[in-house]
Amino acid sequence: MSTIRFSVSSVSHAMRGQRLLASAGIRAAVRRGEVDPSTGCGYRLELIDATQSPRARRLLLEAGLLRDGGGRR
Amino acid sequence: MNLYFDNAATSRPKPACVGDAMARALIACGNPGRGGHVYAMNAARVMWEAREAAASLFGVSNPENVIFTLNCTQSINMVLAGALYPGDHVVVSDVEHNAVMRPLTEWRIPYTAVRTVAGDTAATVAAFEAAIRPTTRLIFCTHASNVTGEILPIAALGELAHRRGLALAVDGAQSGGILPLHMVRDHVDFLCLPGHKGLYGPSGTGLLLSSQKLPLAPLFVGGTGSHSLQMTQPESWPERMESGTPNVVGVAGLGAALRWLSPRRESVAAHEFAQGKRLWERLSAVRGVRVHTACPSPETTVPLVLFSVDGESSEQTAERLGQCGVAVRAGLHCAPTGHRKLGTLPDGGVRVAPGAFTAAEDVDRLVALVACRRSV
Incomplete structure (x- = not known):
């Protein structure tokens, strides 16, 4: 199964996002990789269960933690 | 015998969990936001959890609006430097600490200092309102004076600011952890706090909480661990x-302190007020002692007492007590405004403030030593 990762703009966004998803029952890990040019940051939220991707994406977008179009495999 | 009554300067002792958290952080934490390894992530988590604890205690919905600083003075500087445009006018009280008055003076920010009326919310608010000009952008006032102990009506001033389209910035140095304050309910836009007084965190920590109603230009710019190709400061907080x-x-210790304080804030405050009242009553009964402040009570005066001993300067009294192992603070307390209002210039006074761990017996021993005039 491919991994779903959401690029965020800062480590604080990653922490807030992780908490937000956890409160919705979605487990996500905070990872750092190559800097995403769209965010200027290398931090990402990596979903433990990729099937929850649509719901996670919606929650992160509503919280202002994702730019529209964010999220990639 | 060692008695500590300088909690208005910094609280001690700290709860045991504070030192424990700091020791753990020293081993387990790296630099937050600068890497993906376990030490960087530990640090990021410690910082985040401390933001969450502060946000919860003061009614901030988004922990990203909690900034860590070195102390309350730095937080105040950040607001005065970052929230105002040239020519903006500020309304302050007549009991502000030098942390507010010196930036206003040094940076030539136009301001009006309003005479507050202790215990009279309507008169105080009316005085603030009368001082508002077309160029006023901010009301900046202390929640409680570190010299007079007077509690200002922050909620009413927040309502005034909100009604008049202004922002309210609060110096919570003497109230943080002691008096209830909810940033949304009380219309507070900037709350400046020391981590090391009523919040029981370590020295070298402070907080700035923002409602985000007024944009704030950063005072310190540089590396943030993100957007490194961008030569301007990133937009997102913190x-x-x-x-x-x-x-x-330090933040690890502060986070532990906030989590220690949160479930027991009311009982700690009640204890401090009780010991403050005991101090006031017993010192007031000593012949030759003049108490300059009102009796501590949650409605009017935070738990500190300012007094003088006839025939001694405040520094002499403090030295005498110090030789007996008692820690107090004498002089002007970085707030000549408050002493001017009390009429205690130029000598100032001796300030005593109990803390969460001050026992009634400590109060009684202090009073006995104040009353004892024998040279040591």
């Missing part, structure tokens, strides 16, 4: 306001 390596160990 990184925008926290350049450079933070005091991770």
Whole structure:
């Protein structure tokens, strides 16, 4: 199964996002990789269960933690 | 015998969990936001959890609006430097600490200092309102004076600011952890706090909480661990306001202190007020002692007492007590405004303030030593 990762703009966004998803029952890990040019940051939220991707994406977008179009495999 | 009554300067002792958290952070934490390894992530988590604890205690919905600083003075500087445009006018009280008055003076910010009326909310609010000009952008006032102990009606001033389209900034140095304050309910836009007084965190920590109603330009700019190709400061909080390596160990201690305080804030405050009242009553009964402040009570006066001993300067009294192992603070307390209002210039006074761990017996021993005039 491919991994779903959401690029965020800062480590604080990653922490807030992780908490937000956890409160919705979605487990996500905070990872750092190559800097995403769209965010200027290398931090990402990596979903433990990729099937929850649509719901996670919606929650992160509503919280202002994702730019529209964010999220990639 | 060692008695500590300088909690208005910094609280001690700290709860045991504070030192424990700091020791753990020293081993487990690296630099937050600068890497993906376990030490960087530990640090990021410690910082985040401390933000959450502060946000919860003061009614901030988004922990990203909690900034860590070195102390309350730095937080105040950040607001005065970052929230105002040239020509903006500020309304302050007549009992502000030098942390507010010196930036206003040094940076030539136009201001009006309003005479507050202790215990009279309507008169105080009316005085603030009368001082508002077309160029006023901000009301900046202390929640409680570190000299007079007077509690200002922050909620009413917040309502005034909100009604008049202004922002309210609060110096919570003497109230944080002692008096209830909810940023949304009380219409507070900037709350400046020391981590090391009523919040029981370590020295070298402070907080700035923002409602985000008024934009704030950062005072310190530089590396934030993100957007490194961008030569301007990132837009998103908290990184925008926290350049450079933070005091991770200090914040770890502060986070532990906030989590210790949160479930027991009311009981700690009640204890401090009770000991403050005991101090006031017993010192007031000593012949030759003049008490300059009102009796501590949650409605009017925070738990500190300012007094003088006939025939001694305040420094002489403090030295005498110090030789007996008692820690107090004498002089002007970085707030000549408050002493001017009390009429205690130029000598000032001796300030005593109980803390969470002050026992009634400590109060009684202090009073006995104040009353004892034998040279040591």
